[in-house]
Amino acid sequence: MENLINLFIKAVFIENVIFAFFLGMCSFLAVSKKIKTAFGLGLAVIFVMVLTTPLNYFILNYMLQEGALTWIHPSLASVDLTFLAFILFIAVIAGAVQLVEMVMEKSLPSLYISLGIFLPLITVNCSILGTSLFMQEREYGFVETAVFSLGSGTGFFLAIVLLAGIRERLQYSNIPAPLQGLGIAMIITALMGMAFLSFSGIKL
Amino acid sequence: MKIVRNAVDSLKPHFGKGGRFEKLHPAFDALETFLFVPGHTTENGVHIRDAMDLKRTMFTVVVALIPTLLFGMWNVGYQHYRAYGMEVSLLENFMFGFWRVMPIVIVSYAVGLGVEFLFAVLKGHQISEGYLVTGLLIPLILPVTIPLWMVALSAIFCTLLGKEIFGGTGMNFMNPALLARAFLFFAFPAYMTGDIWTDLSPEPGHALVDAYSGATNLVYFDENYRQMTTVSDMFWGFEQGSIGETSVFAILIGAFILIASGVGSWKIITACCVGLLGMGLFLNLIAPADIPTHPMHTPAYYHLLIGSFAFGAVYMATDPVSAAHTEAGKWIYGILIGAFTVILRVFNPAYPEGVMLSILLMNVFAPIIDHLVVERHIKTRLKRA
Secondary structure, eight states: OHHHHHHHHIIIIITOTTTTTOOSHHHHHHTOSSHHHHHHHHHHHHHHHHHHHHHHHHHIIIIISTTGGGGTOGGGGGOOOGGGHHHHHHHHHHHHHHHHHHHHHHHOHHHHHHHGGGTGGGGGOHHHHHHHHHHHHHTOOHHHHHHHHHHHHHHHHHHHHHHHHHHHHGGGSOOOGGGTTHHHHHHHHHHHHHHHGGGTTOOO | OHHHHHHHHHHHHHHSTTSTTGGGHHHHHHHHHHHSOOSSOOSSSOOOOOSOOHHHHHHHHHHHHHHHHHHHHHHHHHHHHHHTTOOOOHHHHHHHHHHHHHHHHHHHHHHHHHHHHHHHHHHTOOOOTHHHHHHHHHHHTSOTTOOHHHHHHHHHHHHHHHTGGGTSTTOOSSOHHHHHHHHHHHHOHHHHSSSOSSOOOOOTTOOOOTTOOOOOGGGHHHHOGGGSOOHHHHHHTOSOSSTTTSOHHHHHHHHHHHHHHTSSOHHHHHHHHHHHHHHHHHHHHHSOTTOTTOGGGSOHHHHHHSTTHHHIIIIITTOTTTSOOSHHHHHHHHHHHHHHHHHHHHHOTTOSOOHHHHHHHHHHHHHHHHHHHHHHHHHHHHHHO
16 A cells, blocks of 8 residues: 555656656647646546556556467467557557547537647647556556556646646746747746756655 | 935936947946935836835845844854864954855855846846845855855856746746755755865864764754754754854844844745644654654754754745745645655655755745635635625
């Protein structure tokens, strides 16, 4: 249990997908102008992550890895399909995003419109694929995978909402014209990353 | 004074519209308003007729910083002569520190104001007084042995990336002085940690005493808190540390000035202490009983006295620009700073001092705290209506 809590805290703060790995920067920078949309996108990312990473875990462990197919026939034990991991992971993520899109269009049309192209683009959000690949690389068990994906998603959610908060506060700042928009968002991200460095030495 | 007035008046046409140095008008204007109260109002920003303007606010903070500065100068000398086992008079201690600290202050002001002047001239806006405080805070949170070029570099970094890029004073979201320190801390760790807290320039005819140790009280944290200096030493400030952070007593004088004048928020200061003590007591409760030297056993009130907590809570966390703006938000903001400081000190061996980073982190969280508080207010008001 303690191990799982540590894993969660680590994924949210210490190894934050944004501030420690710089994954998923495109939607992080683009959809952080308003807290409300950032909040919506953050939730969508959490949802997709929690849905897809465990799914990918099953795909990896019961279809792709060497010896994973023994449940069909023992003679398949030597088959290694790990090279298909990328493409299958992305397919699963794309499917999950479709699901989110359909649900959101039906129930939250205003958020659906304000997220615009960035909702389908969650499909290629590096942080989601990254989480699946971390799961593969670090050889997590199923429960660990579930907790890790929730932590990773929460980390992204936290980062994007924080950035949106700061950008809303800076709305009336007199930012030099060439830096307005993306430029200042990148500088803010760097400064936020500096503040998040405070977690970097904690050993759990 | 009349001579100065005449000199300024005779120079004035050159800096006005169509004058030879029209481009340098903001620089001239800043100097003139610094010397004399202007007869006209400012051209941008908020206009409120009050005896309390930005200049006076900033000046109050500078006055509140003077006790820590003076004590810091004395302590620099005291620590220096103590390391060599020499007994010298109060004045000698002070003068030694004075000659060590003054260059840092001057470099910080000169470079930082230089950047501000440059930006004001380039952008054609008026120079604001925000840097008066930042420029004094930077030397106070640095070790005395810091090379001057690093002071200059950090001053440039914090005015440029911490402030001017967001549009100047009042527009930034992080405390510029802390940003300067964090920048040095991550860029030049060798100059910001280790045996750097005492000026060890050689004294002819004297060798370092055997008992000398370059470690601050924070270093004993992970080993055994009982090795720290006495509580009274920590309170009065007879310990090693950054120039201005050691004396809780001097900081309390500053806190009194800030609170009495209404410049610093007493809510944030109180909340910081509450969060710190609360988290300290909580960790005392759950500390492993079988390891008596575990840092979790450190008495909660020690956290108030060691390191730069007092300095950070009084002068840094209360920065009205980067702190939470709502009243309820100030409490949350302060409590989180205090609690997080203890967590970093106890659990993060990489950074023995958690104050700097926890305030910076809460600067990042402040806008969202404000947002949540405001949303909550809207909700309750709607319900009442």
